[in-house]
Amino acid sequence: MRWQVHGERVLYDSAWVRLSLVDVEIPGGERFEHHVVRMPNKAAGVVVHDRDRGLLLLWRHRFITDSWGWEIPAGGMNPGETPDQAATRETLEETGWRAGPLRALVHFSPTNGISDQVFHTFVADGATYVGEPTDVGESERVEWVPMDEVRRILRDNEMLDGMSLTAVAYALAFGELD
Secondary structure: OOOEEEEEEEEEEOOOOEEEEEEEEOOOOOEEEEEEEEOOOOEEEEEEEEOOOEEEEEEEEEOOOOEEEEEOOEEEOOOOOOHHHHHHHHHHHHHOEEEOOEEEEEEEOOOOOOEOOOEEEEEEEOEEEOOOOOOOOOOOEEEEEOHHHHHHHHHOOOOOOHHHHHHHHHHHHOOOOO
16 A cells, blocks of 8 residues: 655754655545654664674764663765765774775665665675774774674663664674674
């Protein structure tokens, strides 16, 4: 069943987010306004894997949920940037490590019932240390986390970020981290 869109009214708009009311009609005739969050910037992240060291992760606090957790390097795409370019840039800025060759992992819409947000994820085979992170406000620390510890982190709900959780679990499920 495809819903019919009759129009959209913007309630709030900024460079980060737009909130709209969309006039929709579902098959069978019911018509109503649905809140939609539009995200002008897509995002990209990288599961940086090294056979000997594990995954390159950030330990960070998220003020919105007032929670701490492990995350992959990730962030918004700049205008004109491709997903892989953004993923490479974000990894270097947030960790100080230049990601090795990228392979596309999975792209997905985390909340497609209310938002058009899209995440693009990649796997990098290794990384080269360049220096301290230039984006110092991103995390409390950056660490190589052994794979047994990564599995424990997943099991014990210490990776709460949706992009990170999806990318790491997907990579594990499909043998990308062998």
